Amino acid sequence: MRSNFLFTSESVSEGHPDKVADQISDAVVDLFLSKDPEARVACETLTTTNRVVLAGEIRAKGVFDAQSGWADGALDEIERAVRNTVKRIGYEQDGFHWDKLEFANYLHGQSAHIAQGVDESGNKDEGAGDQGIMFGFACDETPDLMPATLYYSHRILERMAADRHSGAAPFLEPDAKSQVTLAYENGRPVRATALVVSTQHAAGYDQAKLRDYAKGVMADVLPDGWLPEDSAIYVNPTGLFEIGGPDGDAGLTGRKIIVDTYGGAAPHGGGAFSGKDPTKVDRSAAYVSRYLAKNIVAAGLAKRATIQLSYAIGVAEPLSLYVDLHGTGTVEADRIEAVLPTLVRLTPKGIRTHLALNKPIYEPSAAYGHFGRKAEGDHFTWERTDLVDALKQAL
Known part of the structure; x- marks a missing residue:
């Protein structure tokens, strides 16, 4: 392993379109598991302008049965879970609103061929849900034993989201991304050499004020003395970021697997996590x-x-x-x-x-x-x- 180098990781906020999709998919997983701990769920979500679409394969007692179909009220519960997730994130925009979005549910029963290989039966132990x-x-590198570049990328966006939800930063909107580049010396992170934040904001909000706010968050999150020179701090480098979230870019479950794991500091098997029950x-x-x-x-x-x-x-x-x-x-x-x-x-x-x-x-x-x-x-x-x-x- 090299001793002296630069390394970079990125994160995205809970309001990023792909993360909205991930959270919806996992809200569906949680709903099914709350009804049936042995539920089988593979839920994919698409988000776009004022629209959420679910697709995938499921099986859960009290929710869906291959013979009898959907239980009474189950479809309404799923839709409520979807809308409540979008509401919690904070989307009440013209282009994406928890109460006004169109919702389509294409979840259907799990393949019997998959079920026979995965389910426990007789002397057969439960098998893996896939290869x-x-x-x-x-x-x-950090108290949580994570790569420092990803750790600080997450913490910057978590702090911004907390400020948005509390009202401390009412000019912020839900969609945001961060990126942290750290210098390593003798294999240890010692300082940041570049920091990036791109965040959706209220219409017409002053970019200089937004930059000052983001720099303050970075200074609070990073260790003392790690903040790079001003020219290496990039806040909304393309300029205005008023149209964002699923209205600005479609979102899909499972497209942020490096953000979900180790920020590129370790290998990834390629499979996404969200939307899948734990037999997967x-x-x-x-x-x-x-x-x-x-x-x-x-x-x-x-x-x-x-x-x-x-x-x-x-x-x-x-x-x-x-x-x-x-x-x-x-x-x-x-x-x-x-x-x-x-x-x-x-x-x-x-x-x-x-x-x-x-x-x-x-x-x-x-x-x-x-x-x-x-x-x-x-x-x-x-x-x-x-x-x-x-x-x-x-x-």
């Missing part, structure tokens, strides 16, 4: 991979750790487990590979049970990253570091 590779990552290993195996990597770093066994898992559709056990400590480990990676499956069963059901994933916990994960979040109650269980002692004892 694929999933990665988890952790590093010691795209989601659950990526979560447990992060959990394992974070516990390795938290235990002091490495400064950086990457985990890869792979699965075949309908097969319970992972096909492979790979650990890379990037030359920073205090023990051999193959020893950790041998220990991890003894601490957590890495089948879809084992992962869901260990991390308590069959609950309506997903909508909060759909903005500002699925990782590097605070584990509180049932939420973000994959961010816990409760394997540290067991890892140390085993190794």
Whole structure:
């Protein structure tokens, strides 16, 4: 690994069109899981000018049955969940309004062929919902064991959203993006060399005032002394940003997977998370991979750790487990590979049970990253570091 370099990550706000789609998809997942913890959901969302469209495959007791179809009131509940999500984000614009948008629901029953391979039955354990590779990552650059470039990109936009919701910055609108470039010396982040914020704003709002506000947020979020020179701070570099959100650009579920994970600092298996119930290993195996990597770093066994898992559709056990400590480990990676499956069963059901994933916990994960979040109650269980002692004892 290089010691001295520049690295960049970006984030997008909860009001970005793709993130609106992700949050709607996860609101649907949460609704189904609240009715049936064993629900099967694969919900894709399209957002555009005053329109939201759902599509995908589902199965859930009390909501949808392959024989009898939709339960009474279920379609209305889904529409309410969609509109309430858009309202919570803050869209009451002419081009995208929670109460005025047109809504279309094309969700339908899950394929029986997929169900027969995935469902647990007799002596057959629950199989993976699809084939694929999933990665988890952790590093010691921040208290949350995340890449610093992504960590600060998220924090800038979270602070701006909090100011918008509280009324402290009423000139802000929901759509925004950030980008943070950091200089690394001897492998550690030491300062920012470029910062970018593009944010939707009220019509006619003074750009100089907006720049001053954004610079103030950056200064508050970054460590002391990290702010770059003024010429390397870019706020709305194209000028006015009044038309935004789904009215300015269509949004789709799953288009911000690097923002959702590690900001490009680690590999990505390619599968999106939002809109999928936890039997889908795209989601659950990526979560447990992060959990394992974070516990390795938290235990002091490495400064950086990457985990890869792979699965075949309908097969319970992972096909492979790979650990890379990037030359920073205090023990051999193959020893950790041998220990991890003894601490957590890495089948879809084992992962869901260990991390308590069959609950309506997903909508909060759909903005500002699925990782590097605070584990509180049932939420973000994959961010816990409760394997540290067991890892140390085993190794």
